[in-house]
Amino acid sequence: MTRPVIGIIGNLSIVGDRYPIHGGGQLNSEAISQVSGCIPLVVPADPELLSIEELCEICDGFLLTGGRANVHPEEYGHEVTEKHGEFDRARDAIALGLVRRCVETGQPFFGICRGFQEVNVAMGGTLDPEIRELPGRQNHRMPRDGDLAHSFTNRHIVRFTPGGHFAQLYGAEEVETNSLHGQGIREPGPRIVVEGYAPDGTAEALRVRDAPGFTLSVQWHPEWRAAEDPVSRPLFEAFGDAARDWAAGRRPAARVA
Numbered sequence: 001m002t003r004p005v006i007g008i009i010g011n012l013s014i015v016g017d018r019y020p021i022h023g024g025g026q027l028n029s030e031a032i033s034q035v036s037g038c039i040p041l042v043v044p045a046d047p048e049l050l051s052i053e054e055l056c057e058i059c060d061g062f063l064l065t066g067g068r069a070n071v072h073p074e075e076y077g078h079e080v081t082e083k084h085g086e087f088d089r090a091r092d093a094i095a096l097g098l099v100r101r102c103v104e105t106g107q108p109f110f111g112i113c114r115g116f117q118e119v120n121v122a123m124g125g126t127l128d129p130e131i132r133e134l135p136g137r138q139n140h141r142m143p144r145d146g147d148l149a150h151s152f153t154n155r156h157i158v159r160f161t162p163g164g165h166f167a168q169l170y171g172a173e174e175v176e177t178n179s180l181h182g183q184g185i186r187e188p189g190p191r192i193v194v195e196g197y198a199p200d201g202t203a204e205a206l207r208v209r210d211a212p213g214f215t216l217s218v219q220w221h222p223e224w225r226a227a228e229d230p231v232s233r234p235l236f237e238a239f240g241d242a243a244r245d246w247a248a249g250r251r252p253a254a255r256v257a
């Protein structure tokens with residue numbers, strides 16, 4: 001049997017200040033191939049180029065990657081401010097609709113950082129544009145200096161709901177994670193179950209209530225050292241298992257709570 005195909009929902013970026021590319025980080029592709037055991041297929045997330053229906057036919061699951069651009073606040077009913085920074089409206093159009101469709105059908109997705117925020121917005125939640133300015137919150141942004149290893153160094157713990165899906169996956173109620181984001185969840189969507197928080201109250205791990213398929217999503221970046229990191233590996237393995245079930249036609253039954 002061929003490996004399941006994972007659509008890696010990538011970002012539009014500009015190389016050398018002039019050449020636009022659709023891309024996805026190499027770390028994501030490696031994690032999907034080497035840990036999830038699936039084929040990583042980087043998707044140019046733009047509704048002018050492809051449709052959600054086409055993607056769902058070609059792929060067995062989706063990785064909603066991190067990305068510098070923020071989900072446009074219009075998508076959750078807020079005004080644009082300077083704090084909202086840059087946007088990728090084409091990715092918004094694909095990613096948000098894709099999440100809603102997968103929640104209905106049970107096709108698996110795994111949201112990371114911007115992807116985690118997309119899952120919340122797609123399900124009716126809102127975001128704060130700059131969480132470090134909120135009382136009692138720490139700075140979760142990527143450090144500006146140092147190499148990649150420094151950027152992805154663990155920065156805080158995440159505490160999980162006892163007995164929840166994440167606590168069961170890890171066999172632990174607390175893990176240590178990296179942190180490379182400026183935005184964060186303000187109000188979770190009605191079906192968003194936040195199962196993990198940083199000590200400053202920032203939402204870090206979620207799932208969608210009553211969704212039949214894999215919906216676990218995280219605010220941190222498990223693609224860093226995914227093969228050897230004990231916090232990253234179980235997530236990518238579980239996501240790969242869900243994609244293999246989908247590819248084999250084993251459709252998840254509707255799940256409650």
Ligand SMILES: N[C@@H](CCC(=O)NCCCC(=O)O)C(=O)O
Nearest residue numbers: 066067068069113114181182183
């Ligand atoms: N823009 C959002 C999401 C942050 C995120 O996904 N960070 C990864 C950055 C990857 C890159 O720079 O391409 C936020 O800031 O909260």
